[in-house]
Every structure is written in C-alpha cells, then in structure tokens.
Amino acid sequence: MANKRDYYEVLGVQKDAAPDEIKRAYRKLAAANHPDRNKGDEAALERFKEAASAFEVLGDEEKREIYDRYGHEGLERRGGGPQFQNAADIFGAFGDIFGELFGGGGGGGAAAANRPRRGDSLRYPVQLDLKEAFLGCKRSVSFERDEICKTCTGNGAKPGTKPEFCSTCAGLGVVNQTRSGFGFQFQQRAACPACRGAGSIIREKCPDCRGAGRKAEPVTIEVAIPAGVDTGMQVVRQGEGEPGANGGPRGDLHCEIVVKEHPLFKREGTHLTCRVPVTFSQAALGAEFDLPMLVGTELLKIPAGTQPGEVLRKRGLGMPDHRTQRRGDLLVEIQVEVPKKLNEKQEQLIRELASLDQTHVSSHRKSFLEKLKDLFAPITGADEDPKS
Numbered sequence: 001m002a003n004k005r006d007y008y009e010v011l012g013v014q015k016d017a018a019p020d021e022i023k024r025a026y027r028k029l030a031a032a033n034h035p036d037r038n039k040g041d042e043a044a045l046e047r048f049k050e051a052a053s054a055f056e057v058l059g060d061e062e063k064r065e066i067y068d069r070y071g072h073e074g075l076e077r078r079g080g081g082p083q084f085q086n087a088a089d090i091f092g093a094f095g096d097i098f099g100e101l102f103g104g105g106g107g108g109g110a111a112a113a114n115r116p117r118r119g120d121s122l123r124y125p126v127q128l129d130l131k132e133a134f135l136g137c138k139r140s141v142s143f144e145r146d147e148i149c150k151t152c153t154g155n156g157a158k159p160g161t162k163p164e165f166c167s168t169c170a171g172l173g174v175v176n177q178t179r180s181g182f183g184f185q186f187q188q189r190a191a192c193p194a195c196r197g198a199g200s201i202i203r204e205k206c207p208d209c210r211g212a213g214r215k216a217e218p219v220t221i222e223v224a225i226p227a228g229v230d231t232g233m234q235v236v237r238q239g240e241g242e243p244g245a246n247g248g249p250r251g252d253l254h255c256e257i258v259v260k261e262h263p264l265f266k267r268e269g270t271h272l273t274c275r276v277p278v279t280f281s282q283a284a285l286g287a288e289f290d291l292p293m294l295v296g297t298e299l300l301k302i303p304a305g306t307q308p309g310e311v312l313r314k315r316g317l318g319m320p321d322h323r324t325q326r327r328g329d330l331l332v333e334i335q336v337e338v339p340k341k342l343n344e345k346q347e348q349l350i351r352e353l354a355s356l357d358q359t360h361v362s363s364h365r366k367s368f369l370e371k372l373k374d375l376f377a378p379i380t381g382a383d384e385d386p387k388s
Contacts, residue, residue: 270328
C-alpha cells in the first residue's frame, strides 16, 4: 500500500473532478500506454494497469467515496480494491471504453463479448375489459421463450462431450488484426473467425438444441394487473424474458395493456363519462333511478328542471389511479328524449301543456316571438312606385 500512488495523481485530475473528466483522463492514459501500441514495453504496461486501477475506483461512486475517506487501506479492508493481474483483466472490465478508443473492440472490447450479458426482454399484449381494469386482476399469459437446454445444460455440446478450447484465439474469443490507414499500421481486435467469438469450439453438437445451448419452450406465467391500468401502460415481470448469455441474468417480460371499449362508459384519464337518456317529464319534474356501474349500481338523482346536455358529477365514482388508487369522478350527461309516436292520452296532455305555454308566456319568450314576427313581416312600401 505504501508504494501505491494517489489515484487522482495517476489520472492527473483534481479531487473534485467530475465523472466525465475522470473518464476522459483515463481514456487518454489508456490510449497512450496501450499494449498494442507499446509492444514489449513493461513500463507502459505498468502505467496501463495503474491507470486502470485508478479508474476502477474513481469511476465508481461508492468506491470513490471510500477511497476519499480512507485511502488505499480503506479499499483493501473492504475488499474493494482493484484486482487486475494483467491486460486481459482490464480489457474484460472496460471493453466498452476500449471499443470507443480503438473502434470495434480496440484492446479487448470483443473479448468482453464473453462476459455475462443480460438476456433480451419480451413483449406480450394483454387485453382487458373495463371492469378488469377497474378492479385489477390476475392474468395467465402463455407464450414461447428460449430456455436453457436441459440435455446439454446450456453448453451446446453432445452429452458425454464438451466444448473444446479454441487454439486460434487462446480461448479469448478475439484475435489481433493488423490494419493500415493514413500511412500507419495499427492493430485491432476482432471476433475470432474459428469460434465466432465464443472462445471454444463445439465438435459434436447437442441433438436437442443443435449446439445453440437453448431452445424455444412454451411457458405460462401469472401476471398481477393493478387496478387503474389503461391502454398503452406496461406491467413488467422482472426476470421472465430471454435467458442471458454466459450466465447473465434473464431479461424482463413487458405486458402491454389494451383496454377494450365499454358499451356504456367512456374513460377520460381517471374519469368515467356516460350519457343517460331521460323523458321530458323526468327532466322537468325530477327523477331517481339506479344506474348500473362496473360493480353494482349507483342511485342517480335527476333534479327537477334538468336541461338537455347538462352534466351531473358523481365524485369518487370513476377509475382508480394505478399508482395512488385515488379514484376520479363519474360524469353523467343528460339526454332528453322526444317521443316519436304519442298515444291519444299523451297527445291530449301535451296539447294542454302547449295551451298553457301560449297563455302564460314569459317576457323572454314573448320578446323572442316578437323578434320572429318582425323578421318575417312584409316590408312596408315594397310595392309602391318609387316615382310617385
């Protein structure tokens, strides 16, 4: 520990340097001391390893905090110190950075292909009716996904055999290629053509998966749908996607929600809207009746004198919010129906009502009728001779 230089000094940055500044400083040092550019130079290799150790600590927020407080000793005690033994370790850890520096893998980005990688996520549509979306539900979804082959336990080789070490790339999965450009020659790492980047070769393939190490299998998974979901939302089941590569974790299953239209209610966010037809007498005199809801019924009171198109609000009777479960409102639009056919008694009563309307005309209605009379009255003097 006594011989270790300060990591900030190694990278040439201040202790308050931002993460991007630390990354840029490491890139610069890694490029200058890269083994492919300094073949046989042990001093450059040591500087390369030293810079990688500094970046591993200062590029990690948690490790950097420990280092700032307790120095190298704090990292050693917590087992968080860099463990790089050679350049290959560094390429495996920071392959993405070397890919940026050297293009297509540089000094180890392709080798990083052998590191554990997360599997792909899957998407599956789940259709619900409005009641299911209102209450929440559990839904079993069935689909096919890749599973690790049980016959070969995922290595792709026929039982009784195993993948062979690739001598072309020494098991790294990558090989050096010399390229020329702009008057210079430089080395670039690429996937090994013999093993296609796997680091091993399967001579006898598993008969079940044909060397893939996995095969498509039907699966059924139960998904809990929370109350209040809407079309376009997703319910995620973590770890139920495709298996990862090289022992990496599975991806996720994204259930994409589609809510079917309801014959009575329409949805506007967390609010529910509906149109309720009533007769003229119900609108004029008021009425009460049970309105069928998504669950049960609700007493709807129509106040006397309700006008066509008027909206009655019932608070807290809408859809729940899928996060807070707070419910929106129910908005009821009143539609006054005019009967197309009348029986004799109905016609008589309506004519009596009409007679009363003519007798007891309000000043507002009288003014309107007078305006109509003026509008359609003949124009005075229209037929007179203009010369007379």
